[in-house]
Each structure stands twice: as C-alpha cells, then as structure tokens.
Amino acid sequence: MKLPVPFIQLPLSFDASALAMEIDALEESLWRSHPSGLPGNTALPLVAAGGDPARGDDLFGPMRATPALQRSRYMRQVLASLDAVLGRVRLMRLSAGAEVSPHVDTNHYWNERVRVHIPVVTHPSVRFFCGDAETHMAAGECWIFDTWRLHRVTNETGIARVHLVVDTVGSTAFGKLVNAGRSHDGAEGAWTPRVVAPSDAEPELIFESVNLMSPMSYWELREHVGFLLAEAEPHPLLPIVRHVANEFVLDWRTLWFRFGADAAGAADYQRTLREFLASMRRLGSELHLKNQTQFFSAVNGLLGQAIRGAETAPADEEATRAPLVRPAAAEIKTDYPFDRPVFIVSPPRSGSSLLFETLALSPSACTIGGESHGIIEGSTASGALGAAARGYTSNRLDANDASPEIIAALRERFRRRAFDRDGRRPEGRIRLLEKTPKNALRIPFLAKVFPDALFVYLYREPREVLASMMEAWESGGFRTYPQLPGWTGLPWSLVLVPGWRELIGKPLAEIVASQWRTTTDILLRDLENLPASRWCVARYGDLIADPNAEVERLCGAIGFDWDRRIDGGLPVASHTVSAPRPDKWRARAPEIETALGLLGEVAGRAARAARR
Numbered sequence: 001m002k003l004p005v006p007f008i009q010l011p012l013s014f015d016a017s018a019l020a021m022e023i024d025a026l027e028e029s030l031w032r033s034h035p036s037g038l039p040g041n042t043a044l045p046l047v048a049a050g051g052d053p054a055r056g057d058d059l060f061g062p063m064r065a066t067p068a069l070q071r072s073r074y075m076r077q078v079l080a081s082l083d084a085v086l087g088r089v090r091l092m093r094l095s096a097g098a099e100v101s102p103h104v105d106t107n108h109y110w111n112e113r114v115r116v117h118i119p120v121v122t123h124p125s126v127r128f129f130c131g132d133a134e135t136h137m138a139a140g141e142c143w144i145f146d147t148w149r150l151h152r153v154t155n156e157t158g159i160a161r162v163h164l165v166v167d168t169v170g171s172t173a174f175g176k177l178v179n180a181g182r183s184h185d186g187a188e189g190a191w192t193p194r195v196v197a198p199s200d201a202e203p204e205l206i207f208e209s210v211n212l213m214s215p216m217s218y219w220e221l222r223e224h225v226g227f228l229l230a231e232a233e234p235h236p237l238l239p240i241v242r243h244v245a246n247e248f249v250l251d252w253r254t255l256w257f258r259f260g261a262d263a264a265g266a267a268d269y270q271r272t273l274r275e276f277l278a279s280m281r282r283l284g285s286e287l288h289l290k291n292q293t294q295f296f297s298a299v300n301g302l303l304g305q306a307i308r309g310a311e312t313a314p315a316d317e318e319a320t321r322a323p324l325v326r327p328a329a330a331e332i333k334t335d336y337p338f339d340r341p342v343f344i345v346s347p348p349r350s351g352s353s354l355l356f357e358t359l360a361l362s363p364s365a366c367t368i369g370g371e372s373h374g375i376i377e378g379s380t381a382s383g384a385l386g387a388a389a390r391g392y393t394s395n396r397l398d399a400n401d402a403s404p405e406i407i408a409a410l411r412e413r414f415r416r417r418a419f420d421r422d423g424r425r426p427e428g429r430i431r432l433l434e435k436t437p438k439n440a441l442r443i444p445f446l447a448k449v450f451p452d453a454l455f456v457y458l459y460r461e462p463r464e465v466l467a468s469m470m471e472a473w474e475s476g477g478f479r480t481y482p483q484l485p486g487w488t489g490l491p492w493s494l495v496l497v498p499g500w501r502e503l504i505g506k507p508l509a510e511i512v513a514s515q516w517r518t519t520t521d522i523l524l525r526d527l528e529n530l531p532a533s534r535w536c537v538a539r540y541g542d543l544i545a546d547p548n549a550e551v552e553r554l555c556g557a558i559g560f561d562w563d564r565r566i567d568g569g570l571p572v573a574s575h576t577v578s579a580p581r582p583d584k585w586r587a588r589a590p591e592i593e594t595a596l597g598l599l600g601e602v603a604g605r606a607a608r609a610a611r612r
Contacts, residue, residue: 001114002148006133007184009143010116010177013193014078016139019120022072023091023162030068031093032056040098040155044068046075046164047089047207056090059109062209063087073202078118079166080203081196084174087113087167087208094126094161099389100153102129104293106301108212109167111224114144114178116166123157124483127388131291132374134386135184136483137163142193144178150292154389169208215269216306218256222249224302231289231298233416241283241295248276252306269307277304292409337415341432341450342558344538345527346458347519348437348478348494349468351540355458356435358543358551361421364431364560368417371436375413387496392485394498395438396522397445407449431560437495440519443526453534454558457527459610460540462516462603466595467585469494469512495519513595521602524609537610544569 026044030053034041045056051064063086069075079086094100105115117128119137128135131149145151155161168174182191213220225245232238251272259265280299287295342359344352360367368375377386385406387395418430432450439446447453472478473493482491488504497518503511527535536557542550547566555562585592596603 001110001112001146003114003144003146005146005183006130006149006151007128007135007143007145008178008181009141009184009186010181011191011193012081012142012177013195014081014118014140014142015074015196015198016120018074018198019078019118019164020162022074023120025071026068031091040095041100042093042095044091044093045088046072046091047086056088059088059107060211063207065205065207074198075164076205077199077201077203078164078196079205081194082116082166082168082174082177084166084168084171085206085208087169087211089164089166091120092163092165094153094155096155096158096160098155100151102150102152104150104291104298105147106293106298108224108302108305110147111302112169113167114170115147116168117143117145118164118166119143119161120164121160121162123155123159123161125157125388125485126153126155126161127386128153129386133184144181148291154386156388156391212305213261214305214308215256215259215261215265216303218249218253221252221303221306225249228289228295228298228302231291232295233288233290235287237283237287241280241287244276244279244283248272251276266307273303273306292412337411337430338450338452339429339431340452340454340559341414341430341434342454342456342560343439343443343446344433344435344456344458345440345443345523346437346460347440347465347469347516347523349472350458350460350465351543352435352437352458355456355538355540355543356433358547358566359433359554359560361564362433362555362560362562363421364555365433366418366420366426366430367433368414369419372414372434373436373438375417376410376436376438376442387481392481392496394500395441395496396498397442399444399448402445402448410449440523441495441497443523443530447530447534455527455530455535456538456554456558457523457535457609458538458540459606462596462599462606463585463592464540465516466509466512466592467588469515470508470588470591473508473512498522507591509591509595510598513598517599517602520606524602524605527609539610 023044031042031044032053034043043056045053045066046069047063048066049055049058049061049063051066053066053068055061056066065076069079069089079089117137119139119141122137122139124136124138126136128137128145128151130145130151135143137143153161170178225248229242229245232241252269255265255268255272259268277300280296284296284299285294289295289298342365344356344359346352356367359365385397385401387393414432414434415430418426418432420426443455446455473490476491476493478493479491480493481487481496484492484496486501486504490508492500494512495515497515499514499518503514506514536554538554539550547569551566552562554560
C-alpha cells in the first residue's frame with residue numbers, strides 16, 4: 001500500500017524474548033525457501049491459504065491458521081492486538097550477510113494491504129531501506145512501510161534476522177493505530193507504545209476469506225487505471241498510453257453493465273484484458289513510474305488478474321515485484337542528459353557548503369537542493385553502495401563499483417531532482433552542481449558515472465579545517481554512523497575513511513587529523529589521474545577575501561555563467577556550527593598543533609595543489 005511516508009512505527013510493544021522462545025520450539029523443517037531461491041531468505045507460514053503451510057506463498061484463497069500458529073499462543077495474542085483482518089502471516093528469516101534485493105510490490109494484492117513487521121531477532125546493523133529513507137526496526141517494535149516505494153533490506157551481521165510479518169487490509173481499529181503512529185524520523189517526545197505482554201488469553205483471530213473479485217468491478221478497475229496514469233513519468237508515448245487505457249476502462253464498463261459477475265461474460269472479459277495488456281506491453285514498456293518501476297510491469301501486476309484465467313495473471317508473490325528502470329534508458333551514447341556536471345570535492349568542513357551555495361546562484365547551475373547521500377547510498381539500482389552493505393569498510397567508491405545498472409539509476413535520480421536557481425526544471429542538458437563530503441572518496445566512481453564530469457578541489461588552510469571538524473564531532477549534528485559496529489567514544493561523524501578502525505580509542509584531534517589526511521591523500525591521487533582539463537582549484541581564503549574575483553575565476557574555469565555582484569560579503573553557509581571569525585582555530589591551538597603534526601607530507605601536497 002502507498003503511504004504518505006516511508007515508515008510508520010505503530011504504538012505497540014511486544015515481548016521479543018517470548019516470541020523467540022515460541023519460534024525456537026518450532027521445527028527447522030517448517031522453514032521454507034524463498035520461491036525464487038533467493039539465498040538466505042526463508043519463511044515459516046503461520047497463516048496461509050486453507051491453513052496449509054505448503055500454500056504459504058499463495059496470495060489467494062481463504063486464509064487460515066497453520067498448525068505452527070495454533071501451537072504458539074503468544075504469537076496469536078500479538079496478532080490479535082492488531083485488531084485487523086489477517087491475510088498471510090509468516091516468520092521471515094534473513095541469514096547473516098544476506099539481503100532482500102531492491103523491489104517494488106505492484107500486485108493488486110498490495111493495493112489494499114499493508115505489511116506489518118514485528119522484529120523478533122535482530123541487530124542495529126540490520127537496515128531497512130524504503131525510498132530515500134533508512135531505519136532499523138528494533139526487537140519488539142511494530143512497523144508498517146510503503147510497499148509502493150523501492151525497498152530493500154540488508155543484514156550485514158553475524159546473526160539471522162527474524163521478523164513476524166503480517167499482511168492485512170486493516171480495520172477501523174487498526175487505522176487508529178496507524179494514525180497514532182510516528183514516522184521513522186519522528187521525535188521521541190511523550191510517545192509511549194502499549195505493551196502487549198504474554199498472558200493466558202486465547203484470542204479469537206479474524207481471517208481474510210475473499211482476496212480478489214473476479215471479474216474486477218468497473219469502479220475498482222477505473223480507480224486503478226487512474227492511479228497508474230497519475231504515477232507515470234512524462235514520456236512522449238504517455239498521451240497514447242492514456243488514450244488506450246481510457247478506452248479499456250470504457251470497454252470494461254460496457255462488459256460490467258452487460259454481464260456483471262456472470263460467468264457468461266468471462267470470455268469477453270478475458271479477451272478485453274488480453275488485448276489491453278498486449279497494447280501496454282508494446283506501448284508502455286518504455287514508460288516508467290515515479291517509484292522507478294516499469295509502467296507495463298505495474299499495469300500487469302495491478303490489473304493482470306482483473307479476470308481469472310487471463311494469460312498474464314501472476315501466481316505468487318514473486319510476480320508482485322516489479323523490475324527497476326532499465327539501465328539502457330540513460331546510456332550516454334543515446335540520451336545522456338548532462339553537460340559537464342561539476343562536483344566540489346574536499347575534506348569535510350572545508351567550506352564546501354559556502355562555495356556550493358554561492359555557485360548555485362549561477363544561471364547555468366542546476367542542483368538537487370542539497371547533498372546526495374540518499375541518492376547515492378539509498379536509491380541505486382543494486383542498493384550496494386551504502387557503508388552497511390559494504391561491511392562498513394569506508395565511504396570509498398571506485399570505478400569498479402559503477403555497474404551499468406548503478407550508472408543508469410544514478411543518472412536518472414539526479415536528472416529527476418535537478419532544478420535551477422529559480423526552482424524550475426531545466427530544459428536541455430543539465431549543468432549539475434553537486435557537493436557531498438563523502439564524494440571526495442569517490443572521484444573515480446563519479447568520473448565513470450558522469451564521463452564528462454568536472455571536479456573543483458576546495459582548499460582551506462588545514463588548521464581551520466581541523467578545528468571545524470572537531471567542533472562538528474562535538475556538536476552531535478554531523479553524526480553519519482551513530483551505531484558504527486565496534487566504534488567507541490563519540491558517535492562517528494563526518495566521512496568514514498579507510499582504516500577508521502585503527503582510530504578506536506584515539507583522541508579526537510588524532511581522529512580528525514586522520515580523516516583529513518586520508519581524504520586529502522585519496523582525492524589528490526584521484527585528481528592527478530584525471531586529465532588536467534577535468535579539474536581546477538578553489539581557494540577558501542580567496543573566496544572570503546574577494547568573493548567576486550574568486551567566483552568569476554571559478555565560473556570561467558568550469559564554464560558557468562555569472563550575472564551578479566556579491567556585495568557585503570558572503571552569507572553564513574547552511575551547515576555552519578558557530579559564527580565564523582578570523583583565527584577561530586586558536587581557541588584550540590594546542591590540540592590543533594598536535595593534529596597538524598600528524599598530517600605529514602599530505603599537507604604539503606595539498607598546499608602545492610592549491611597553487612595550481
């Protein structure tokens with residue numbers, strides 16, 4: 001079901017230990033492999049069609065308790081607390097190191113159902129991604145999520161994750177739970193979940209008996225078609241697809257008022273549906289939805305069973321998973337939408353926000369409005385670029401990480417989000433301007449994704465940068481990995497550099513010195529491997545002293561137009577922690593001088609590069 005936000009936590013709390021004990025009492029032979037054989041994905045049916053565990057993957061049929069649920073009293077109490085009609089219910093296990101690959105649930109089954117997750121055995125490093133959001137569902141909590149968005153799960157731990165997973169159409173009472181819930185990024189506040197403790201109660205459960213009307217009523221079908229057309233991305237073929245779809249709705253209306261659900265109309269319904277799906281396969285395969293899926297796949301999923309017996313009707317859950325946008329749509333040789341995108345790279349806290357916000361005033365520049373953490377790490381085609389998915393080695397990405405699927409997905413994501421200084425979508429090729437501190441470790445990767453990319457190395461005097469990095473760590477406002485496995489001390493902040501584990505237990509001055517040194521060393525080596533025409537240098541000191549001259553020089557180097565004068569100095573950047581002032585670093589002089597001594601020859605290389 002499509003939700004207004006990616007995740008909602010319901011105000012219920014369960015005894016995960018009691019649930020785990022009941023799970024442990026169930027035989028290992030009851031666990032079933034994923035229907036497509038996905039490694040590390042197994043399930044144990046608790047509510048299935050006809051109560052038959054062998055039908056645990058079926059989406060249709062009267063849902064009833066399996067023998068495993070009948071043996072598990074607290075699980076029944078947990079399900080009863082949802083106060084909802086129960087569809088399929090399963091224990092879902094994700095083995096250590098396994099993942100649920102990125103997908104979108106587009107089948108008709110999901111249009112009216114939400115999926116409830118109750119974690120039983122888990123770890124903070126188990127991450128759930130939905131759209132641009134990411135969260136960890138803690139043991140005993142209760143969550144729902146937007147199945148219409150691209151979502152995936154990673155388990156980069158040494159234990160198997162087990163969730164109790166419930167499919168339900170809900171109820172009025174369940175709707176009140178949802179309304180009382182909170183988003184994954186909501187504040188703690190006075191929000192207190194209701195505790196559902198184990199008891200001697202034998203609750204009565206309500207099960208789903210009717211899953212899909214066949215044939216689908218005219219009114220329901222009309223609503224689905226309208227929804228899909230509203231979700232479609234602009235495309236030259238969309239007006240034609242819209243016309244064909246509207247004619248299909250009218251044909252279905254004629255059949256409905258002629259036959260209704262009478263079996264005498266089955267052949268006419270099936271012929272009409274087959275012809276429509278064939279047209280959508282021909283016309284709609286090049287169209288995409290806002291959730292990154294193919295239009296035809298979603299049409300087939302949502303409408304493919306509008307009448308039972310249609311050739312393309314999906315049979316099980318695997319058919320509900322729509323493929324992502326095909327990478328060929330963004331190949332540079334055919335339809336590359338960018339023109340020399342510009343990436344600002346530097347160690348963190350070097351003033352990149354100030355430079356970015358200034359250059360974004362150019363009439364040439366288009367931005368996504370901020371940093372690209374979610375685009376790169378949370379919404380790629382493979383979902384394999386985030387630190388958790390890579391064992392928390394670092395934020396480093398190189399050219400080998402840029403698969404064709406990832407290249408296509410990233411280009412599409414940046415294209416869709418880009419807007420100019422007036423908030424308008426660009427016409428023609430996009431002069432993208434981007435700055436994300438982690439990208440200082442990703443230059444070879446970005447150069448492969450965007451073969452004509454330009455890089456601006458922003459140099460700032462290291463003492464100032466080190467002081468600002470220490471301030472950022474202490475502020476708590478720049479925590480990138482607050483639960484970094486194995487890390488002690490202040491929560492990890494800023495860029496995750498290679499070799500970070502060697503810094504465990506070190507003083508903060510040594511930590512930030514290592515971050516600066518490692519980041520600068522890597523980015524300088526990467527820039528030196530590019531043609532000289534692909535990168536230039538911006539000097540923070542010059543930007544502050546004479547912003548007009550420095551900005552005009554930079555715009556000339558990267559091919560941006562500049563049509564304004566900066567009077568009265570530059571404004572304070574959005575990510576500033578405390579008011580800037582000359583020599584602010586001197587308040588930490590002893591620590592800074594110690595850290596400066598740890599930068600080694602990299603500091604000299606950076607200074608020489610700044611004179612380029």
